[in-house]
Amino acid sequence: MSIDLPPSPRHALRQFYTTGPAPCPYLEGRTERRIYTLLRRHPQEQEIFDRLSESGFRRSQNLMYRPACPGCNACVPVRIPVDRFVPTRNERKVLKHNADLTMQPAAAVATTEHWELFRRYLGARHGDGGMAAMTRADFEAMVSDWTVASLLMEGRDPSGRLLAVSLTDRLASGYSGVYKFFEPTETRRSLGTWTILQLVEQARLDGLAYVYLGYWIAGSEKMDYKVRFRPIEQLTAEGWADLPEPSAGGTGPTD
Secondary structure (H helix, E strand, C coil), X not given: CEEECCCCCCCCEEECEECCCEECCCCCCCXXXXXXXXCXXXXXXXXXXXXXXXXXXXXXXXXXXXXXXXXXXXXXXXXEEHHHCCCCXXXXXXXXXXXXXXXXXXXXXXXXXXXXXXXXXXXXXXXXCHHHHCCHHHHHHHHHCCCCCEEEEEEECCCCCEEEEEEEEECCCEEEEEEEEECCCCHHHXXXXXXXXXXXXXXXXXXXXXXXXXXXXXXXXXXXXXXHCCCCEEEECCEEEECCCCCCCCCCCCX
16 A cells, blocks of 8 residues: 655655554444554654654554544544643642652663563453563564663652653654553552653753644543643644534543
8 A cells, every 4th residue: 555645845645554453442333444554763764753753653663554444533643732731720730749750761672671661550450451461572673672762761759769651752843642651559650640740841941832742532431531631622624623622521630
């Protein structure tokens, strides 16, 4: 399969593939299919990576993919516009409660420290999910298979203890949160929310316009946390536009 991308001096056509049908992991009774392309370990790949990301694709290891599910368009790419984002009262409380923490960038290299935190997080939060069976080699591949534009954002307490990690890609227009995991015993800190707020602040400091949060799916409890960050934009057939406010009681905190 081939897809025409927006005009580019070096890339006018790229090879794409489709996966076979599989049960949707988010909506019961739905069927999932994906369209994907392979990324190469080459600096010039940054350009195609940027344009695919801004067109609604997501990265998983060395693949860029987008849902192409029959009869379903529930997966909506969303991003936070950094300059317009203002933390809510609850988000300001999260920042205040975690004022002792720092977040710093690190190379996208998986260590034992990262792996142990990842296993604790999965065991407590997603023990029945598809990632629960991941081995250390799988984890290292997730972190390090494509490092042209990726890094780890590490959140630590004053003693240096690792509490939160965001595997993050840097685009020309912003940061893209690929996957985050955090210390599950520190429930009062709301580390998932704190990590996203730190990505927004880092994007602001670096002069980047957006933080990409991947796909939001209405009706999926696992995804509802994303639309708590306001304003937030969605990718539509006409381009990026503000996502309307949800109805009262439509979402609630998950981290």
